Amino acid sequence: MTDRIVHVASAAPYDVTVGRGLLERAIDALPGASAKVLVVHSAPLAPVADRLRALIEASGREPVLAEVPDAEQGKTAEVLAFCWQVLGKSGFTRSDVVVGLGGGAVTDLAGFVAATWMRGIGVIHLPTTLLGMVDAAVGGKTGINTAEGKNLVGAFHEPLAVFNDVQFLTTLPRHDLVAGLAEVVKGGFIRDGRILEIVEDNLDLLSAAGPQDGARASMADERTLDDAALPILEELIARKVAVKAEVVAADLKESHLREILNYGHTFGHAIEHVERYQWRHGSAVAVGMMFAAELAHLAGRLSEADVERHRAILTGLGLPTTYASDKWDALLAAMRLDKKSRGDMLRFVVLQGIGNPVRLEGPDPALLLGAYGAVSR
Structure with missing residues (x-):
């Protein structure tokens, strides 16, 4: 079936691809200058993250995986600091990339990680929930929650690309x-x-x-x-x-x-x-x-x-x-x-x-x- 592509004509234009079997397409979208890729993912998506790891390695890049708590529990300052620590210890530079693999909370977090590391590096989103596909992963809003409210700390940081693979929805609880x-x-x-x-x-x-x-x-x-x-x-x-x-x-x-x-x-x-x-x-x-x-x-x-x-x-x-x-x-x-x-x-x-x-x-x-x-x- 033909993919549907929606172009976001913002100051930093990018495409949102809607289709099936899009993991390889996401790897193709990685910038040529990127040497390392951080995959931020929740625990239930560990098998998919491992598939991404293999694809990233096959592309000649170094994959680094960061598993974070699921849903809103992952959108905290503590988890954000953990991701920064992973980036620092792995030697990520401005030419490297973050991939957000998961629901809207994960793409919010991954986007904020990318927005804040060295004042901004590239991010690609692979949302796995319907909410993530139609809202959180598109539009450049990133952030975390605080005790005082939701998404009060964040940044606007547009992705390089978004891949909405609807096959993920076949296993999503109704x-x-x-x-x-x-x-x-x-x-x-x-x-x-x-x-x-x-x-x-x-x-x-x-x-x-x-x-x-x-x-x-x-x-x-x-x-x-x-x-x-x-x-x-x-x-x-x-x-x-x-x-x-x-x-x-x-x-x-x-x-x-x-x-x-x-x-x-x-x-x-x-x-x-x-x-x-x-x-x-x-x-x-x-x-x-x-x-x-x-x-x-x-x-x-x-x-x-x-x-x-x-x-x-x-x-x-x-x-x-x-x-x-x-x-x-x-x-x-x-x-x-x-x-x-x-x-x-x-x-x-x-x-x-x-x-x-x-x-x-x-x-x-x-x-x-x-x-x-x-x-x-």
């Missing part, structure tokens, strides 16, 4: 796959309405067994992906990447337009913070989009029908749309740390209709409480 679909449908809500139509037409292939809370479920009883869904996912991934590519090419450092990519994230990141990152990111963003839709409706910007379309798509996929009713003070405190906030003024991305994101600045506290009530359980 609930983690569906959590990634939250970011896909976000692209539909803010820009490409065709994404929503494709999801609505294929809920039977894409959905989880039923609505979930946001916490990680047991892996033992989760279904994996039907092969029939792969062509659908390839189109959805390419479309969502195209949405992000258009935005980041115009606004890499989030000074204006790029803020629209944070639809659902202000409330969603607050949930993650309050839950100590035990919720999946996509699950938290799903509730965050529902909150933003209810807020926009109360502010007179979004129709009730569009609010219900949010609910139908998200619940149809098996994503959560509600949250605990007794957490408002903690959520509000967390939202005040959001990167879009200015001083004491909260700023939200909301919709003025599907495909038309706008900013809502300093909304009346009564509207915020009303939206929270609408998504409380």
